Amino acid sequence: MIGYNKVSSVLARGAMRPVESPADRPSGGSRADPGADLLEFWRVDVELQGRPILSGIDLSIRKGEIVCVVGPSGSGKTTMLRTLSGFTPPTAGQVLFQGQEIRKPRRDIAIVFQDYGRALLPWRNAAKNVELAMEAANKPRAGRAAEIERLLTLMGLGGHADKYPAQMSGGMQQRLQIARCLAQTPSVILMDEPFGALDAMTRQTLQDEVLKLVAAMQTTVFFVTHDLEEAIYLADRVIALQPNPGRIARIFDVDLPSPRDQISTREHPAFLKLRRQLFDFVKGAEP
Amino acid sequence: MTRPMRSAALRGLVVPVTLIATAEIAGRAAHLDSLTIALPSHIVVALAQALADGSLLQATAETLWAVLAGVALGTAFGLALGLALGLARPLDRLLAVLIELLRPIPTVALIPLVILVAGLGYLTEITIVAFGTMWPVFVISRSAILGVEPRLFEVADALGFSWPQRIQKFVLPSIAPRIFLAFRLAVGFALIIAVTVEITTNPLGLGNAMVVAQNALNPALTLAVLVWIGAIGWLFSRLLIIVERVAFPGMGSAVRS
Numbered sequence: 001m002i003g004y005n006k007v008s009s010v011l012a013r014g015a016m017r018p019v020e021s022p023a024d025r026p027s028g029g030s031r032a033d034p035g036a037d038l039l040e041f042w043r044v045d046v047e048l049q050g051r052p053i054l055s056g057i058d059l060s061i062r063k064g065e066i067v068c069v070v071g072p073s074g075s076g077k078t079t080m081l082r083t084l085s086g087f088t089p090p091t092a093g094q095v096l097f098q099g100q101e102i103r104k105p106r107r108d109i110a111i112v113f114q115d116y117g118r119a120l121l122p123w124r125n126a127a128k129n130v131e132l133a134m135e136a137a138n139k140p141r142a143g144r145a146a147e148i149e150r151l152l153t154l155m156g157l158g159g160h161a162d163k164y165p166a167q168m169s170g171g172m173q174q175r176l177q178i179a180r181c182l183a184q185t186p187s188v189i190l191m192d193e194p195f196g197a198l199d200a201m202t203r204q205t206l207q208d209e210v211l212k213l214v215a216a217m218q219t220t221v222f223f224v225t226h227d228l229e230e231a232i233y234l235a236d237r238v239i240a241l242q243p244n245p246g247r248i249a250r251i252f253d254v255d256l257p258s259p260r261d262q263i264s265t266r267e268h269p270a271f272l273k274l275r276r277q278l279f280d281f282v283k284g285a286e287p
Numbered sequence: 288m289t290r291p292m293r294s295a296a297l298r299g300l301v302v303p304v305t306l307i308a309t310a311e312i313a314g315r316a317a318h319l320d321s322l323t324i325a326l327p328s329h330i331v332v333a334l335a336q337a338l339a340d341g342s343l344l345q346a347t348a349e350t351l352w353a354v355l356a357g358v359a360l361g362t363a364f365g366l367a368l369g370l371a372l373g374l375a376r377p378l379d380r381l382l383a384v385l386i387e388l389l390r391p392i393p394t395v396a397l398i399p400l401v402i403l404v405a406g407l408g409y410l411t412e413i414t415i416v417a418f419g420t421m422w423p424v425f426v427i428s429r430s431a432i433l434g435v436e437p438r439l440f441e442v443a444d445a446l447g448f449s450w451p452q453r454i455q456k457f458v459l460p461s462i463a464p465r466i467f468l469a470f471r472l473a474v475g476f477a478l479i480i481a482v483t484v485e486i487t488t489n490p491l492g493l494g495n496a497m498v499v500a501q502n503a504l505n506p507a508l509t510l511a512v513l514v515w516i517g518a519i520g521w522l523f524s525r526l527l528i529i530v531e532r533v534a535f536p537g538m539g540s541a542v543r544s
């Protein structure tokens with residue numbers, strides 16, 4: 001409902017598009033390259049209720065990249081994710097997917113909500129919750145069962161197809177939500193503190209699932225988190241936001257060997273150094 | 288039924304059985320011969336006779352027909368109105384005052400008016416039952432829609448569902464348990480309203496059977512019909528609770544019995 005009201009305003013804003021835009025720039029050949037930018041923020045400002053929330057965001061994300069966003073509460077992490085999802089259109093500038101402006105939610109950009117308990121349909125069992133994404137895409141019924149089975153197994157829910165969300169633990173529910181997102185066959189997955197409510201063990205397991213997915217399917221991940229170590233562990237780049245208005249304060253490149261490992265990666269000198277830098281940075285950013 | 292449940296049910300029977308036995312013994316000891324009350328055993332005999340000669344079954348069929356037709360209409364109208372107002376805010380604002388004026392009218396206060404228009408018979412009774420049951424269904428379905436998890440609409444947006452699809456796949460299943468609860472309440476109201484209409488004016492059904500027995504100065508039969516009405520009400524509510532459990536297994540039973 002909320003989204004729908006906004007769609008019309010996005011279209012209205014389309015008319016006021018700035019003359020120069022990334023799509024108009026002479027292509028330097030990079031856009032067509034494999035590994036070229038899949039997502040792009042171009043001079044993005046977001047105002048909500050007349051207040052500037054994001055200001056001058058410029059960022060390009062490559063296909064298959066994992067970008068983690070950290071920053072103090074209220075710095076606009078969720079807002080940034082919502083502009084990518086098409087739920088919150090930018091007030092100025094553009095947000096692009098494969099060079100096209102994102103005007104409304106699209107199926108190749110999937111969202112994993114933090115509150116998995118509310119994002120699942122409680123009257124549908126696990127298999128049916130996954131099938132929802134296939135119904136939306138009008139996938140032929142014939143292939144669905146096998147695909148659902150495959151996705152549930154992939155997310156470690158193999159034996160739980162008949163369970164309802166209320167009969168599952170938090171970790172299982174979040175896996176189920178991810179399975180449903182994968183059923184959209186998205187090229188981008190947006191995750192807003194997806195593991196924030198889970199215990200440490202479950203969180204680490206799911207972090208590794210995300211890494212495996214990206215390795216297997218070249219999915220691009222935009223991951224918002226409060227947990228600095230989680231950000232370093234997962235990311236190719238960590239984006240640190242600064243509040244009032246939200247803007248990119250620093251971008252940290254993460255140079256850690258892959259595949260990553262919960263023990264050795266977290267003990268790696270580069271990990272520790274980055275962790276130190278990030279903690280110092282966050283402490284400095286706080287008033 | 289598990290063992291603890293069965294023993295709980297047995298314990299629940301202790302008080303009523305004791306009361307009935309006491310009434311029977313006390314009545315016999317006092318050589319009861321009354322035009323107002325009857326011995327439990329006489330009530331049982333009267334009930335058996337009324338069942339055997341078919342008169343009670345005939346009256347039951349009449350009442351049930353009015354109850355079911357009235358509830359079906361009332362639920363349909365209440366649900367349609369609730370969905371329309373719940374989904375379309377402008378319509379809600381437009382009709383809010385009118386509805387707030389109509390809703391507090393006590394259903395039975397409509398009896399004279401409806402009889403004036405529709406005369407005695409099924410039509411009157413069904414109309415009044417429908418009017419009375421429409422409101423709980425309307426109120427509950429409207430508030431159920433307003434209470435649908437907003438996150439689910441974002442999920443629908445993200446997956447790109449059309450409006451008819453989101454009503455079918457998100458709104459209706461989301462409110463279904465509450466609608467069913469409303470229906471359960473409506474059935475209970477409907478029985479009360481139907482019997483009231485029959486007792487006050489309408490020459491039909493179980494209410495009328497009670498009035499006839501009362502006029503014949505037959506307390507045993509009057510009470511037998513009363514017991515029978517109670518049994519029907521109880522049966523309906525048990526049945527609907529069972530249906531609810533089967534129909535909404537994942538919801539963790541919205542209302543426990």
Ligand SMILES: Nc1ncnc2c1ncn2[C@@H]1O[C@H](COP(=O)(O)OP(=O)(O)OP(=O)(O)O)[C@@H](O)[C@H]1O
Pocket residue numbers: 048049053071072073074075076077078079080
């Ligand atoms: N719909 C809205 N209307 C008005 N202001 C909003 C809205 N949504 C968010 N904001 C404001 O925008 C700012 C950034 O919010 P956002 O949710 O993006 O922050 P965040 O970095 O995700 O914070 P957190 O870490 O607490 O989740 C906050 O000051 C918030 O109050």
Ligand SMILES: [Mg+2]
Pocket residue numbers: 077078079192
């Ligand atoms: Mg947030």
